[in-house]
Amino acid sequence: MPFSWSARTTQTISAAAMGALLLVSAKKHFQQPKFFTSVVPDYLCREDDGTGSVDLENKHSPTNPRNSALAVMSREEWIALSGLLEATAAVGLLIPATRKAAARGTALMFTAFLAGHVDALRRAYGAGGTASERRIHTLRLPLQLPLILWAWSLAGAKHPYETP
Numbered sequence: 001m002p003f004s005w006s007a008r009t010t011q012t013i014s015a016a017a018m019g020a021l022l023l024v025s026a027k028k029h030f031q032q033p034k035f036f037t038s039v040v041p042d043y044l045c046r047e048d049d050g051t052g053s054v055d056l057e058n059k060h061s062p063t064n065p066r067n068s069a070l071a072v073m074s075r076e077e078w079i080a081l082s083g084l085l086e087a088t089a090a091v092g093l094l095i096p097a098t099r100k101a102a103a104r105g106t107a108l109m110f111t112a113f114l115a116g117h118v119d120a121l122r123r124a125y126g127a128g129g130t131a132s133e134r135r136i137h138t139l140r141l142p143l144q145l146p147l148i149l150w151a152w153s154l155a156g157a158k159h160p161y162e163t164p
Helices: 007-031 075-094 099-124 131-154
Strands: none
Touching: 007 075, 007 099, 007 131, 075 099, 099 131
């Protein structure tokens, strides 16, 4: 008798695999935050004076560039938040009752991360970019699409081009 897995078993294994990947990545956010520094866009980062508070008097000086309207957290805070989001998504994917919502949230999270990867690639190919940065970010950006589609598939959602 040939062995076959049900669609539910396949989805459970796939969700566990993505959950494991997310947990490993979340752990790396806290153990090696510098790895993620380049994929946090500058326009999202609040410029602090080193004490944790924004220097309002000198916020336009060359040493403390003007904060954008989207700059609500420091780069380190964004890295920690994204690590927490990834850990939360991983747990949500492992629980069958929350899997669909967690998978949709994970797909949205990976989609939001595209902005950081595009910005990092833009900077890598800019005047200050190195050959190593160009290579790394050229490889990292295209990995987002399979991750988005994988998460989307765990939500049980149909691809736009599929027929019912």
